[in-house]
Amino acid sequence: MAVLVTGGSGYIGVHVCVELLNAGYDIVAFDNFVNSKPEAVNRIRQVSGKEFKFYSADMTNKEELESIFRENNIEAVVHLAGLKAVGESIGDPLRYYSNNIGGTLTLLETMDKYGVHNLVFSSSATVYGTQSGVPIAEDTTLRATNPYGWTKLMVEDILRDLQVSNPEWGIVILRYFNPVGAHESGLMGEDPSGVPSNLSPFISQVAVGRLQELLVFGSDYPTPDGTGIRDYIHIVDLANGHLRAIEKVLQEPGIDVFNLGTGNGCSVLELIRAFEQVSGKSIPYKLVGRRPGDVAISFADSSKAQKVLGWRAERSILQMCQDTLRWQINNPQGYMTLASLHS
DSSP: OEEEEETTTSHHHHHHHHHHHHTTOEEEEEEOOSSSOTHHHHHHHHHHOOOOEEEEOOTTOHHHHHHHHHHSOEEEEEEOOSOOOHHHHHHOHHHHIIIIIIHHHHHHHHHHHTTOOEEEEEEEGGGGOSOSSSSBOTTSOOOOOSHHHHHHHHHHHHHHHHHHHOTTOEEEEEEEOEEEOOOTTSSOOOOOSSSOSSHHHHHHHHHTTSSSOEEEEOSOSSSTTSSOEEOEEEHHHHHHHHHHHHHHHHHOOEEEEEEESOSOOEEHHHHHHHHHHHHOSOOOEEEEOOOTTOOSEEOBOOHHIIIIIOOOOOOOHHHHHHHHHHHHHHOTTTTHHHHHHHO
16 A cells, blocks of 8 residues: 655755654655646655655546556555646746646546545645634634645635535645755755745755855844744754654544744844854845735644644754755755756
């Protein structure tokens, strides 16, 4: 029996695959490589020292999905595939609704057809939108502020309806806060196409000279230094949260939702200073206007995950920065670095 990982070559996907393999699970994975590169799959094998099946496939393609389910004895699915940029979702909402919701419906229909009713779903803290208080618990009123967030919230509602219709389903919804960092090996990390939309790879690319300066979006938020505050969680801590979630869905049916975060807020300027501390270099930055859809303050109450799943984030902001820089220095052009050397 295998665990299927959708979006298996993405930033979160490669780390989840490695942790599943290290924990003794057989896995199957697929990706369409819209937001990732094939070299990432080689790194999973290199880091874990294990083989697994990987498909180039799209979750919106029912024939490709059915082929994967026919050829493999799948017991559970970790669903990570999806478009993920807040700003892009505002500019092209139809693409986001079609891919993230339509693709998930196709996946769920295929799972049901082949009798696979165990699912861990990658949701997001964006479903909380702007909140009057922090930390944010799972029972907080949900109010997404951008199309990306709405796609996550709509899929959550679909999953609740699905579980009510068929109590055999075991579903865990994981609401991620802000994943950063990289694998300690320096072989896997975040490798965005073009100018990064996420803060951590943007800072690290400036630190190694790949980009000239960091753009800080918003300096007039109601926070101590005027910049946005987020809950940054190490990618390996996040990946380990999926192990606990898989254990839960395999043990019992039902549906539950958990925040994955550290419970601590860190501002953009504080994160810049942490990168400067571990790199020994100054990070030049420019203050610019807010981005549409961004919120001022967001950090998690993750006590439920600790109590029910036995999970907690363990790695510090400084370790997140150290691991990110190691990845960036070892891979100045991301996953294309070794591929280009071999060509």
